[in-house]
Amino acid sequence: MTTPSNREATAVVVVAAGSGERLGYGMPKARVPLGGEAILTHALRGVAAADVARQICVALPAGDLELRAICEEFRQELGTDGPLVTVVDGGPTRADSVRAALEAVLEGTNAVLVHDAARALTPDRVFHRVAVALSSGAKAVIPAIPVVDTVKMVAETDGDDAGIAPEIVTGTAPREQLRAVQTPQGFDYETLLRAHAAAAHFDDTQSAAITDDAMLVELLGVRVHAVRGASQSLKITTPLDLIIAEGLLEGPLGVRWVEG
Numbered sequence: 522m523t524t525p526s527n528r529e530a531t532a533v534v535v536v537a538a539g540s541g542e543r544l545g546y547g548m549p550k551a552r553v554p555l556g557g558e559a560i561l562t563h564a565l566r567g568v569a570a571a572d573v574a575r576q577i578c579v580a581l582p583a584g585d586l587e588l589r590a591i592c593e594e595f596r597q598e599l600g601t602d603g604p605l606v607t608v609v610d611g612g613p614t615r616a617d618s619v620r621a622a623l624e625a626v627l628e629g630t631n632a633v634l635v636h637d638a639a640r641a642l643t644p645d646r647v648f649h650r651v652a653v654a655l656s657s658g659a660k661a662v663i664p665a666i667p668v669v670d671t672v673k674m675v676a677e678t679d680g681d682d683a684g685i686a687p688e689i690v691t692g693t694a695p696r697e698q699l700r701a702v703q704t705p706q707g708f709d710y711e712t713l714l715r716a717h718a719a720a721a722h723f724d725d726t727q728s729a730a731i732t733d734d735a736m737l738v739e740l741l742g743v744r745v746h747a748v749r750g751a752s753q754s755l756k757i758t759t760p761l762d763l764i765i766a767e768g769l770l771e772g773p774l775g776v777r778w779v780e781g
């Protein structure tokens with residue numbers, strides 16, 4: 522495997538400030554137990570194991586002392602040799618949380634990987650593919666996997682059809698051109714700062730339409746490269762995802778069963 526060469530100027534931003542509404546545990550998702558430990562602990566271990574950065578900057582729900590304690594325990598677990606772990610208060614949207622963390626990266630940082638804590642089982646090789654592409658000159662890199670379902674566009678049904686079904690199909694997307702996009706997403710630091718600065722002025726509708734960092738960079742006209750992601754990097758969003766993640770951890774081969 523090619524080794525990323527820019528570790529000393531790289532930071533990984535871990536966004537963990539979400540509320541976890543769809544998971545429905547009544548607590549921030551980063552705190553929800555997975556295999557007996559918090560989702561955030563798994564995510565941080567994955568980032569540290571990949572060893573692509575000198576700093577991990579974690580965005581947490583403001584005032585969440587339990588998650589702060591989890592970060593502190595993780596610092597102790599790493600000891601003095603590991604990356605610097607810093608914590609910031611996240612914001613009301615994912616993009617706000619990313620922005621808050623970007624302001625806290627170390628002087629001299631020129632590359633940032635933005636990672637969802639919710640993708641707690643992301644394997645090293647995905648971090649490496651992203652970091653290597655960045656070191657090779659990309660300004661923006663995302664991990665992506667082929668889409669297995671047929672994807673259609675729909676609209677709310679009106680007129681004569683309204684009594685039949687709530688939605689009507691308006692088109693079918695060409696599946697061979699579609700990819701399901703994951704994190705960590707890697708960026709040239711200045712480019713990502715510029716992209717987020719532009720988005721800070723979006724109205725509520727525009728902000729709601731921003732679902733990842735690469736979209737903001739695309740809006741600047743910067744080329745975004747895609748490397749291979751992994752099914753194992755699933756975003757723990759619903760109760761079913763948590764069951765799958767537990768299964769990955771506890772299965773006979775643990776998380777090692779997975780595809781390349």
Ligand SMILES: Nc1ccn([C@@H]2O[C@H](COP(=O)(O)OP(=O)(O)OP(=O)(O)O)[C@@H](O)[C@H]2O)c(=O)n1
Nearest residue numbers: 536537538539540541542543613614618638639
């Ligand atoms: N204001 C926010 C919202 C989301 N996130 C983070 O962004 C990642 C992806 O978000 P998602 O999976 O949607 O998490 P939640 O917002 O917690 O989920 P939900 O929408 O179900 O509440 C998660 O690691 C989440 O913690 C964040 O840091 N700050």
Ligand SMILES: C[C@](O)(CO)[C@H](O)COP(=O)(O)O
Nearest residue numbers: 615637702703704732733756
């Ligand atoms: C960034 C992301 O994980 C890429 O797939 C995803 O868009 C986050 O979406 P969410 O609705 O904030 O979970």
